Amino acid sequence: xxxxxxxxxxxxxxxxxxxxxxxxxxxxxxxxxxxxxxxxxxxxxxxxxxxxxxxxxxxxxxxxxxxxxxxxxxxxxxxxxxxxxxxxxxxxxxxxxxxxxxxxxxxxxxxxxxxxxxxxxxxxxxxxxxxxxxxxxxxxxxxxxxxxxxxxxxxxxxxxxxxxxxxxxxxxxxxxxxxxxxxxxxxxxxxxxxxxxxxxxxxxxxxxxxxxxxxxxxxxxxxxxxxxxxxxxxxxxxxxxxxxxxxxxxxxxxxxxxxxxxxxxxxxxxxxxxxxxxxxxxxxxxxxxxxxxxxxxxxxxxxxxxxxxxxxxxxxxxxxxxxxxxxxxxxxxxxxxxxxxxxxxxxxxxxxxxxxxxxxxxxxxxxxxxxxxxxxxxxxxxxxxxxxxxxxxxxxxxxxxxxxxxxxxxxxxxxxxxxxxxxxxxxxxxxxxxxxxxxxxxxxxxxxxxxxxxxxxxxxxxxxxxxxxxxxxxxxxxxxxxxxxxxxxxxxxxxxxxxxxxxxxxxxxxxxxxxxxxxxxxxxxxxxxx
Amino acid sequence: xxxxxxxxxxxxxxxxxxxxxxxxxxxxxxxxxxxxxxxxxxxxxxxxxxxxxxxxxxxxxxxxxxxxxxxxxxxxxxxxxxxxxxxxxxxxxxxxxxxxxxxxxxxxxxxxxxxxxxxxxxxxxxxxxxxxxxxxxxxxxxxxxxxxxxxxxxxxxxxxxxxxxxxxxxxxxxxxxxxxxxxxxxxxxxxxxxxxxxxxxxxxxxxxxxxxxxxxxxxxxxxxxxxxxxxxxxxxxxxxxxxxxxxxxxxxxxxxxxxxxxxxxxxxxxxxxxxxxxxxxxxxxxxxxxxxxxxxxxxxxxxxxxxxxxxxxxxxxxxxxxxxxxxxxxxxxxxxxxxxxxxxxxxxxxxxxxxxxxxxxxxxxxxxxxxxxxxxxxxxxxxxxxxxxxxxxxxxxxx
Numbered sequence: 013x014x015x016x017x018x019x020x021x022x023x024x025x026x027x028x029x030x031x032x033x034x035x036x037x038x039x040x041x042x043x044x045x046x047x048x049x050x051x052x053x054x055x056x057x058x059x060x061x062x063x064x065x066x067x068x069x070x071x072x073x074x075x076x077x078x079x080x081x082x083x084x085x086x087x088x089x090x091x092x093x094x095x096x097x098x099x100x101x102x103x104x105x106x107x108x109x110x111x112x113x114x115x116x117x118x119x120x121x122x123x124x125x126x127x128x129x130x131x132x133x134x135x136x137x138x139x140x141x142x143x144x145x146x147x148x149x150x151x152x153x154x155x156x157x158x159x160x161x162x163x164x165x166x167x168x169x170x171x172x173x174x175x176x177x178x179x180x181x182x183x184x185x186x187x188x189x190x191x192x193x194x195x196x197x198x199x200x201x202x203x204x205x206x207x208x209x210x211x212x213x214x215x216x217x218x219x220x221x222x223x224x225x226x227x228x229x230x231x232x233x234x235x236x237x238x239x240x241x242x243x244x245x246x247x248x249x250x251x252x253x254x255x256x257x258x259x260x261x262x263x264x265x266x267x268x269x270x271x272x273x274x275x276x277x278x279x280x281x282x283x284x285x286x287x288x289x290x291x292x293x294x295x296x297x298x299x300x301x302x303x304x305x306x307x308x309x310x311x312x313x314x315x316x317x318x319x320x321x322x323x324x325x326x327x328x329x330x331x332x333x334x335x336x337x338x339x340x341x342x343x344x345x346x347x348x349x350x351x352x353x354x355x356x357x358x359x360x361x362x363x364x365x366x367x368x369x370x371x372x373x374x375x376x377x378x379x380x381x382x383x384x385x386x387x388x389x390x391x392x393x394x395x396x397x398x399x400x401x402x403x404x405x406x407x408x409x410x411x412x413x414x415x416x417x418x419x420x421x422x423x424x425x426x427x428x429x430x431x432x433x434x435x436x437x438x439x440x441x442x443x444x445x446x447x448x449x450x451x452x453x454x455x456x457x458x459x460x461x462x463x464x465x466x467x468x469x470x471x472x473x474x475x476x477x478x479x480x481x482x483x484x485x486x487x488x489x490x491x492x493x494x495x496x497x498x499x500x501x502x503x504x505x506x507x508x509x510x511x512x513x514x515x516x517x518x519x520x521x522x523x524x525x526x527x528x529x530x531x532x533x534x535x536x537x538x539x540x541x542x
Numbered sequence: 543x544x545x546x547x548x549x550x551x552x553x554x555x556x557x558x559x560x561x562x563x564x565x566x567x568x569x570x571x572x573x574x575x576x577x578x579x580x581x582x583x584x585x586x587x588x589x590x591x592x593x594x595x596x597x598x599x600x601x602x603x604x605x606x607x608x609x610x611x612x613x614x615x616x617x618x619x620x621x622x623x624x625x626x627x628x629x630x631x632x633x634x635x636x637x638x639x640x641x642x643x644x645x646x647x648x649x650x651x652x653x654x655x656x657x658x659x660x661x662x663x664x665x666x667x668x669x670x671x672x673x674x675x676x677x678x679x680x681x682x683x684x685x686x687x688x689x690x691x692x693x694x695x696x697x698x699x700x701x702x703x704x705x706x707x708x709x710x711x712x713x714x715x716x717x718x719x720x721x722x723x724x725x726x727x728x729x730x731x732x733x734x735x736x737x738x739x740x741x742x743x744x745x746x747x748x749x750x751x752x753x754x755x756x757x758x759x760x761x762x763x764x765x766x767x768x769x770x771x772x773x774x775x776x777x778x779x780x781x782x783x784x785x786x787x788x789x790x791x792x793x794x795x796x797x798x799x800x801x802x803x804x805x806x807x808x809x810x811x812x813x814x815x816x817x818x819x820x821x822x823x824x825x826x827x828x829x830x831x832x833x834x835x836x837x838x839x840x841x842x843x844x845x846x847x848x849x850x851x852x853x854x855x856x857x858x859x860x861x862x863x864x865x866x867x868x869x870x871x872x873x874x875x876x877x878x879x880x881x882x883x884x885x886x887x888x889x890x891x892x893x894x895x896x897x898x899x900x901x902x903x904x905x906x907x908x909x910x911x912x913x914x915x916x917x918x919x920x921x922x923x924x925x926x927x928x929x930x931x932x933x934x935x936x937x938x939x940x941x
Contacts, residue, residue, distance in 0.1 A: 292629040322781075360618060388599060472720050
């Protein structure tokens, strides 16, 4: 790769001359960097809202008895915590990364459809508003869990309808974002950048975007059937009219399982950029990583019913889903081994992005272990809908996706802002996060093994001590995230000026071919990749 | 969950300050002697198999854990720039890639054998001695003994923990939240087949020590089975979110000796009038009260006393102990136009439910119970109609 920096658009003319300023700049922008920034801030805001809900849950569960919230409000907290974290926080965060990074990593001037890009983002605030508004509807917010199982959903008040519409809109936003990403990646790569030369982050997003396009309509179908069952006399999920409540679960999890990987795969992408950069060594098996990611994506379509072992499916069905689920461990293992082999005999430094990447590697593998346990149907029947499952998916989602997002923010913040974050505070953020995360969630494995069901506002006294530890961990984790907000604001306002190449081992186009900070318009003439 | 629930709740209740309370509660919690780190002690062969399978998997995981994180931490310590390690530039090695694809695959194939064995054992519902139907209601369980010794027995089982304990007005007692008014009683060593279904939304019948968890799906019947190999009381809970009081519909299975079981069956049949030569019991809900005498005229005080109990078991969750409900989802009965209006209007709602709301037809309650609870609500709190509703009126409305 050429070492000549693309200064075009930086010094030659004023970037800010030909677009509106103030609020209208953000409303009308079609710039991938602006939109990426909005995605990231939006997802952080949602992360805070969902976090407050999580802390409400944990506060109520600090000790037996009902102290803080009524049971129906508790159910609403678990419902909206899940929906907001999945659809409002984690997914938009990675779309934010995609917006910032994909054009810069493949040498494109912007996304393929800049106006649709704007619309994809601006659909999110109305959807979030609908979710929040459902709290003020008669009958209150829906208390059905993020999975929204029928027929409980049919009993809810109008808050349920707003939630369904919010899911529709969020789905539209995701589909449009995905179409944009696929088109950008397939059509706008710089000359010489073949698919197999793309940075792994781009590959993971290409695969994720296909997953999204495939499954978001399925979710839309599931919630639309709920809507018509509620209001238009259909009986998709009502046995009295020839329907079946379990149909909803099949449709939902046909979306829901790939959704798990929609969240995890871009995180794999971020980690696959960060670990080689801080090990100063190329990724061990680029090709096998691409194939492993694709295998995971394909397998994710054929394992959905492992979320439903207790609904009473035939034994042959349970056996099939068990074997298929166990298979996922193989490509996931390949990824973990690849990251380890990348670090092996490298020249490792432990700046904050690397710490978060290693935290990801450790905790995600732990989540994989509990996933192995849960893949065994007979064991899963015991653990299904208990706190063991809650622990498992928080290890995969928080430690997987969120830690990867933090790694990504610290890694690219110098490129985005031209300023360095405070390394000491960043390390504090990491250590507080990982300690309190484990405090909050590790003990939940024991609760689940002992038989504490999830989604209950009150529990038997023998579960008290682990619940107390978990609550303390959750509050510590929550406070640690305020430190993150402080670090980011401090970086933007008064961070030290970042060097042109802050990370010795970073070798993708945004580092090698663009100045720091990246100019508002980059790669107006594409670089040539050899 | 059996018998290991010595309360640590008592000291924490008395401390008014939240902060001090939290500190003391944590101390009380952490100093509790018993800590449950693993599955509850198995009470069935299947639960033992599951336990063994879990331990085998944990052993394999431990080995992988040591291997993977050993490599990770070794390279973090040894291959650091600060200790002067220069990065090697090797990458892509097909042999290594094949090894770390094939080895995990072989481990999984090996694991699949015991996993399949345990699954097949847990799914065997054949040759049952006793068949019981468990019906999930919002928010209690109904049991009907369909086949085998005890056939015809039928009762409801609701949470018996006083609400004062839940709301912090009384100290938490033993078996808090895991106690019911009526236990499911079964004989030891006999294969019990449980058919699950539900009346309203999906529930899940979960008893950890028996290794049984089966969703109860409205409109469908599912099955599971267990054979307890020791006597004891085994406690579980509904495991599928079913609305407001999902956390308050426990399951208590009492496994007793064959003799005790026979005695219990005789006792139940006497209570239900099933021991008489002529009986009118039909299947399901109607069997709950075959002995009721619809012609009997009840006094107001009798009905109110009985109605209060029915109210506490069936209505209090939504309409609240003070009759104020939690509007707009669950309307108030105190001062309600319907409760203070014509009797027929209230009888209609209670017997047929109200479409589009959580108020359903209480078909599982006897006419006497419904008459009592309606009378109670019409004469409780600020309602003073002084009217006594007789069982015959309910029976007429139900036709």
